[in-house]
Amino acid sequence: MHISPFILFWAAIFTSNVLLTNFLGMCSYLSVSREMESSFGLGIAVVFVLTITCALNWLVYYYLLVPLHIVYLQYIIFIIVIAASVQLLELIIERFTPTLYYTLGIFLPLITVNCAIFGVALFMIIRQYNFLQTIAYATGSGIGWMLAILMLAGIRTRIKDKMIPAGLVGPGISLIVTGIMALAFVGFSGIVNVQ
Amino acid sequence: MKQTPLEEKIAARMQPGVITLSGFLGLDERHYHEIIEADESVMVAYGVSAEEIADRLEYFTTSTYESFQGPVIIDDIYEVETEITRGKLPCPFSHPGLYRKTITTLTNLNTGVTLRWTGLNIHLIRAHHFFEGKGSVFRLDPDLLIKNIF
Amino acid sequence: MLLQIISDIGASAAISIFLALILVFAQKYLNTYGDCVVDINNKKQITVKGGNSLLNTLNDQQIYLASACGGRGSCGACKCKVAEGGGPLLPTEKPLLSPKEQQDNIRLACQVKVKSDIKIHIPESIFNIRKFVSVVESITDLTYDIKAVVFRLKEPAKIDFKAGQYVQLETKPYGKIKQTTVRAYSISSKPEDDTLVELIIRLVPEGICTTWVHNFLQVGEEVNLTGPFGDFYIRDTQADMIFIAGGSGKAPIKSMLQHLQVVGTNRKMTYFFGARTEKDLYLTELFKGFEHVFPDFQYIPVLSKCDDAGLYCARSGYIMPYIKEVLRDPQNTEAYMCGSPGMLEACRKELRNLGVPDNKIYFDSFG
Numbered sequence: 276m277h278i279s280p281f282i283l284f285w286a287a288i289f290t291s292n293v294l295l296t297n298f299l300g301m302c303s304y305l306s307v308s309r310e311m312e313s314s315f316g317l318g319i320a321v322v323f324v325l326t327i328t329c330a331l332n333w334l335v336y337y338y339l340l341v342p343l344h345i346v347y348l349q350y351i352i353f354i355i356v357i358a359a360s361v362q363l364l365e366l367i368i369e370r371f372t373p374t375l376y377y378t379l380g381i382f383l384p385l386i387t388v389n390c391a392i393f394g395v396a397l398f399m400i401i402r403q404y405n406f407l408q409t410i411a412y413a414t415g416s417g418i419g420w421m422l423a424i425l426m427l428a429g430i431r432t433r434i435k436d437k438m439i440p441a442g443l444v445g446p447g448i449s450l451i452v453t454g455i456m457a458l459a460f461v462g463f464s465g466i467v468n469v470q
Numbered sequence: 471m472k473q474t475p476l477e478e479k480i481a482a483r484m485q486p487g488v489i490t491l492s493g494f495l496g497l498d499e500r501h502y503h504e505i506i507e508a509d510e511s512v513m514v515a516y517g518v519s520a521e522e523i524a525d526r527l528e529y530f531t532t533s534t535y536e537s538f539q540g541p542v543i544i545d546d547i548y549e550v551e552t553e554i555t556r557g558k559l560p561c562p563f564s565h566p567g568l569y570r571k572t573i574t575t576l577t578n579l580n581t582g583v584t585l586r587w588t589g590l591n592i593h594l595i596r597a598h599h600f601f602e603g604k605g606s607v608f609r610l611d612p613d614l615l616i617k618n619i620f
Numbered sequence: 621m622l623l624q625i626i627s628d629i630g631a632s633a634a635i636s637i638f639l640a641l642i643l644v645f646a647q648k649y650l651n652t653y654g655d656c657v658v659d660i661n662n663k664k665q666i667t668v669k670g671g672n673s674l675l676n677t678l679n680d681q682q683i684y685l686a687s688a689c690g691g692r693g694s695c696g697a698c699k700c701k702v703a704e705g706g707g708p709l710l711p712t713e714k715p716l717l718s719p720k721e722q723q724d725n726i727r728l729a730c731q732v733k734v735k736s737d738i739k740i741h742i743p744e745s746i747f748n749i750r751k752f753v754s755v756v757e758s759i760t761d762l763t764y765d766i767k768a769v770v771f772r773l774k775e776p777a778k779i780d781f782k783a784g785q786y787v788q789l790e791t792k793p794y795g796k797i798k799q800t801t802v803r804a805y806s807i808s809s810k811p812e813d814d815t816l817v818e819l820i821i822r823l824v825p826e827g828i829c830t831t832w833v834h835n836f837l838q839v840g841e842e843v844n845l846t847g848p849f850g851d852f853y854i855r856d857t858q859a860d861m862i863f864i865a866g867g868s869g870k871a872p873i874k875s876m877l878q879h880l881q882v883v884g885t886n887r888k889m890t891y892f893f894g895a896r897t898e899k900d901l902y903l904t905e906l907f908k909g910f911e912h913v914f915p916d917f918q919y920i921p922v923l924s925k926c927d928d929a930g931l932y933c934a935r936s937g938y939i940m941p942y943i944k945e946v947l948r949d950p951q952n953t954e955a956y957m958c959g960s961p962g963m964l965e966a967c968r969k970e971l972r973n974l975g976v977p978d979n980k981i982y983f984d985s986f987g
Binding site: 307309310312313316335339343344345348351352355356359360362363366367369370373377382385 | 631
């Protein structure tokens, strides 16, 4: 795999958007997207956490799991690493920069168990990215996720006071909107052909 | 006889202390199905439906609501009194709804027979043709009942 | 093979333990907010260790705010007012709070962290409801079918309630009965006696709980009570008051009058008590005695069955015709009623006809 990290970064945002092509991280995506402001905060938190945990998991995988021959335990170890590092991050941010905590920190517990975070960690192993590629891919995925939630939040604030069939109010209409957004993103797929 | 889970649940709810202090079956050893069948045959013999009995009982109970203290004379020959106590009871047959704890006492001045029933009794007769087991505190013998309230 | 498994487990455990240790140290050195004082409703101060969410902190103090999502900020059930020390409104709370609530400093208790001294307001009712372990101190016969039972509170030792509220009593299995039952009874003792609860319980034919109280309950037995509940209590105004009770409905009124005796009042008060016969009257001396305690109080028992020689036969039959006699200014009169639904409905109709506003008629129905 010799894809330039730069290309990988853009691919992660548009052509293989973790949310709109893999539909990962749906729960917080649906519940927080009611408002622009909180969507932005959550998006930033996802970018931040994805980058850091993927880097950590890459190191753990290649320097601990592979030499110790316990690659098959990667699922458990990754989850533990993600949970621990997110909590550590939260503690540090809360203690030292209260302002940052209020915009970003409070979202951290919400995404500890977000499947997008875990999914990206697994993709980087399956696709055998090197460290630089991993960072680029993780950051790109985070930004892609943020882009998707911001778009949905924008649409949701606009359709909030429109007449929606009673059975579709809330998650129903959001899922339909997400599906249409995903269709639109298929249009990007010709630009770069990498995963 | 094999019972469905619902029937088992109903029988359990008729036991003492579950809904009422002494339960609905009294000393009766029969299954509640048999009690209902036996009482239904009495009603058939008189040509009276459970619906008619329930309507009649309800008529007496509601007639006493206006007078909440002391008995009233209805139709010249019935002395009827209703006492209301706090709280409500559910139906053992798992019907939704709660029935107020009212105890209506009726004396037929012609025969001298005194009967008493609760709000739940009326529902049990109307919806389930259930007059409670022999020896139960609120057993209403259909034979005695029909002879004295019509 | 076995060795392989053990060493693998060991390796993964080592990684986990290493991470856990880092977290423990981080907690110790970073999460140090010391002791914080939580002030609830300007009434009670509790000192807690800071660093936890407000919801969990209150839970540890046995104050249970509603919470459906378990503190993840998605249900919005744990709303409470944070007057001071809650920090800025968080983006996680915003979607669940209306603009009005945001203005009123309403917050989600699961998102607010206790990091400094904090002042909060929660509904009084939630704040006061507790489960009490009590011991039966005395059982007294008031009439042939009514008993007064005094429960001495053990744990917690004090109850904070408003005169007129009720508690739930939990029975124990007895006789043929194999399960516990919960029933509600109005408190008849005054709120100032906060270490005991007195209940007036009338024997209901076939009643599971009342039969237990009347025939099985012994002095010295431990009984669980939960409460207080209910919104039947005296409104703090200067309006005239009419109390109407029947049967065991005397309980909340007794509590109200004894409370008024402690705080003192000049309000004009009349108390009608409806009963069948003279042997259904109880605590008559106590209530007659109130006529000397308050400047303007009258106790009027109304018996439906009266033998002519009786002491209380001045008024007999129903209560309704006598209400008019004591009504001074219907617009400025409050009615507090407790009794059977039939009696309440009839009296309410009469009060309405006489011009007493509907929103000033308070009642505690048996129904």
